[in-house]
Amino acid sequence: MSNQNKNRQTGCPVAYGMDMFGDRWTLLIIRDMLLHGKKTYGDFLESGEHIATNILADRLKHLEAEEIVEKARDPQNRRSYVYTLTDKGLALAPVIFEIVRWSGNYIPLNTARKELLDRIEQDADGLVTEIRDRTRQSGMSSDDA
Numbered sequence: 001m002s003n004q005n006k007n008r009q010t011g012c013p014v015a016y017g018m019d020m021f022g023d024r025w026t027l028l029i030i031r032d033m034l035l036h037g038k039k040t041y042g043d044f045l046e047s048g049e050h051i052a053t054n055i056l057a058d059r060l061k062h063l064e065a066e067e068i069v070e071k072a073r074d075p076q077n078r079r080s081y082v083y084t085l086t087d088k089g090l091a092l093a094p095v096i097f098e099i100v101r102w103s104g105n106y107i108p109l110n111t112a113r114k115e116l117l118d119r120i121e122q123d124a125d126g127l128v129t130e131i132r133d134r135t136r137q138s139g140m141s142s143d144d145a
Contacts, residue, residue, distance in 0.1 A: 020066055021092060025051055026059050030089065031096050033069070034131055035116070039082045039138065040074065063089070085135050093128045 021027055032038040032047055044056055051059075060083060063069040068089040074080040085092075097120045104117045119127055 017095075020068065021063075021095075023059075025049075025055050026063065027096070027099070029056070029059055029063065030068070030085070030092055033083070033085050033089070033135075034093055034096055037134060037138070039084060040080060041083075042080075068092070084138070090128075090132055090135060093131055094124070097124055097127075 021030060028047065028049055028051070029044055032044060038044055038047070041056065041060070044051060044060075045053065060069065060071070064071050064083075066088075067086055069083045070086055071081050071083055074082045100113075100117055100120055104113070109117060
């Protein structure tokens with residue numbers, strides 16, 4: 001039995017969450033989708049953290065298998081794919097926001113990051129609504145998968 005299955009069998013919510021999204025690269029992919037509107041493999045490769053291609057492919061497959069993202073052919077380029085957060089993935093917005101909030105207490109922030117932190121502090125629900133609307137407008141429905 002794998003460690004992942006053991007953690008799920010314990011019924012521990014923290015272990016379950018860590019199985020779903022608990023590594024650096026998975027969280028950064030979710031961050032990029034939520035906060036930066038990234039949706040293609042190439043978009044993710046352009047992130048400042050410089051994720052390796054094999055790790056990116058692995059994490060995207062994992063997120064798709066866990067139904068956190070959906071994958072569909074890019075309508076503008078049928079050889080490419082577009083990744084979209086599902087409702088399960090969108091539900092992680094508060095987790096990302098709390099990480100931003102926590103980190104903002106311990107690291108210097110540039111202007112754009114201060115503005116994001118201010119927005120989260122003042123209107124996190126409104127920001128989640130904007131992200132959901134943007135995702136639904138540019139994404140796909142489950143029926144398209």
